[in-house]
Amino acid sequence: MKKLTLLLLALLGLAMAQAQQPIERPRLVVGIVVDQMRWDYLYTYNQMWRSDGMRRLLREGYSCGNTVIDYVPTYTACGHSCVYTGTTPAFNGIVGNTMMVHGKPITSVQDTTVTGVGTTTKVGQASPRNLLVTTLGDELRMATGMQARVVGVSLKDRAAILPAGHSANGAFWFDKSAGCFITSTHYMNELPQWVKDFNKKNKKDLNQDIAPMPIGVTLTTRLAIAALDGEQLGKNPTGDTDILTVSYSSTDYVCHANGTRGEKVDEIFMTLDRELKALFDALDQRVGRGNYLLFLTADHAGCHNAKFMNGHKMPGGVWDQSDKKKELNAYYQQKYGIDKIILDFFQNQVHLNRAAIEEKKLDFRAVCQEVADRMAMDPAVMYAVPFECVATSVLPPAIKDRVIMGYCPGRSGDIQVITRSGYMDYSYEKGTTHVAWNPYDTHVPFILMGWHVNHGFTNRLVFINDIAPTICAMLKIQMPTGCTGTAIYE
Numbered sequence: 001m002k003k004l005t006l007l008l009l010a011l012l013g014l015a016m017a018q019a020q021q022p023i024e025r026p027r028l029v030v031g032i033v034v035d036q037m038r039w040d041y042l043y044t045y046n047q048m049w050r051s052d053g054m055r056r057l058l059r060e061g062y063s064c065g066n067t068v069i070d071y072v073p074t075y076t077a078c079g080h081s082c083v084y085t086g087t088t089p090a091f092n093g094i095v096g097n098t099m100m101v102h103g104k105p106i107t108s109v110q111d112t113t114v115t116g117v118g119t120t121t122k123v124g125q126a127s128p129r130n131l132l133v134t135t136l137g138d139e140l141r142m143a144t145g146m147q148a149r150v151v152g153v154s155l156k157d158r159a160a161i162l163p164a165g166h167s168a169n170g171a172f173w174f175d176k177s178a179g180c181f182i183t184s185t186h187y188m189n190e191l192p193q194w195v196k197d198f199n200k201k202n203k204k205d206l207n208q209d210i211a212p213m214p215i216g217v218t219l220t221t222r223l224a225i226a227a228l229d230g231e232q233l234g235k236n237p238t239g240d241t242d243i244l245t246v247s248y249s250s251t252d253y254v255c256h257a258n259g260t261r262g263e264k265v266d267e268i269f270m271t272l273d274r275e276l277k278a279l280f281d282a283l284d285q286r287v288g289r290g291n292y293l294l295f296l297t298a299d300h301a302g303c304h305n306a307k308f309m310n311g312h313k314m315p316g317g318v319w320d321q322s323d324k325k326k327e328l329n330a331y332y333q334q335k336y337g338i339d340k341i342i343l344d345f346f347q348n349q350v351h352l353n354r355a356a357i358e359e360k361k362l363d364f365r366a367v368c369q370e371v372a373d374r375m376a377m378d379p380a381v382m383y384a385v386p387f388e389c390v391a392t393s394v395l396p397p398a399i400k401d402r403v404i405m406g407y408c409p410g411r412s413g414d415i416q417v418i419t420r421s422g423y424m425d426y427s428y429e430k431g432t433t434h435v436a437w438n439p440y441d442t443h444v445p446f447i448l449m450g451w452h453v454n455h456g457f458t459n460r461l462v463f464i465n466d467i468a469p470t471i472c473a474m475l476k477i478q479m480p481t482g483c484t485g486t487a488i489y490e
Contacts, residue, residue: 027241032297329342418437
């Protein structure tokens, strides 16, 4: 009996000791989003990677080679939100870079209740207020009693704000008019000294349009490293994990202007390669190799230029949404006497003038279907479906599910348009864009590296909204409030 009692006491003591052990977590999580990076760029540039940036990721990381976006439209704000909320626009409410709310267009991060900090322009009136759910950073903050520090940096406001989340310690983006990096009163009332010092030190470079230039990539890296030092990320005095979100926007600007191939595109991705090495070296020095968990992905990919495709006898073309809007407005003005029956047409979604339709005492659903049917007559269009009818439509499941997962009532349009492969609302001569369900817009890289990550590769299907729950599972914290993704890393 005495031996049994001693054994039970020993087991109880062991259990208590294990219960008191701190949760093992990395000192820092670094999330990197490369705007408009196609998955195949990892291998298109395989022989051109010179620095130990991309090569290190591929050599040391765990790469998910079949990571796709499972919603439309595939836009910057949607992608950044999805990566960090673990869910799609249907749940997080970010349905595009621009949204129609109460009949008026607003940007994904527009917030007139706040003012800019470090600027007097309207570029500073931005916050995550339009995001309807929490982010990875919000959940880590709550899990650590708000002790974890979360900072986001990017040239674009939406790419800094949406990843950082609601409760972030700071998000910083570039104001071209002011020629400096700024924030808003959602986060603070005065720029931190390290941001002021950064703006002063880089004043010459910042007084130009840095977005479509390699210097935009370089300055983003410099700001990320300045944030590491200024906020002492990865060196939290409480021992809690911090998060740094970094989004490289210049890649997007360059591809929009030049397409998916060419000298300028090559240059911007070679610059990215060098800057990733600089960031990795800084992390190794300041946080310690193996002490940080890092992932790299993209918010969307991009379509090959139509002229390029046609030149090689492949399908593609230009479909001007502005011209189609004018054409339909003229037709219905004559038929119903409604001036501008289409309020707006962007991101392959039609926003109808509900007030004018109701004023004419017309059946809105009937008019919506009529407009969709007329839209579908265009040879560049595969399908045009009122959102209310998507579930019962003849849309193939691969497209239907993406439309449903990208639709948020009160924010999305009234009609979803699906164009034929390779057709886009952009210049035929050069440049490209993104919006579609097709692999050229939805197949993106996703690589994990660092803390507790073994080198490996999987080709099984992974969704972009699996990223946040994967990181949450590794950190042993609750997933974001709207999360629909699944942890993928064992």
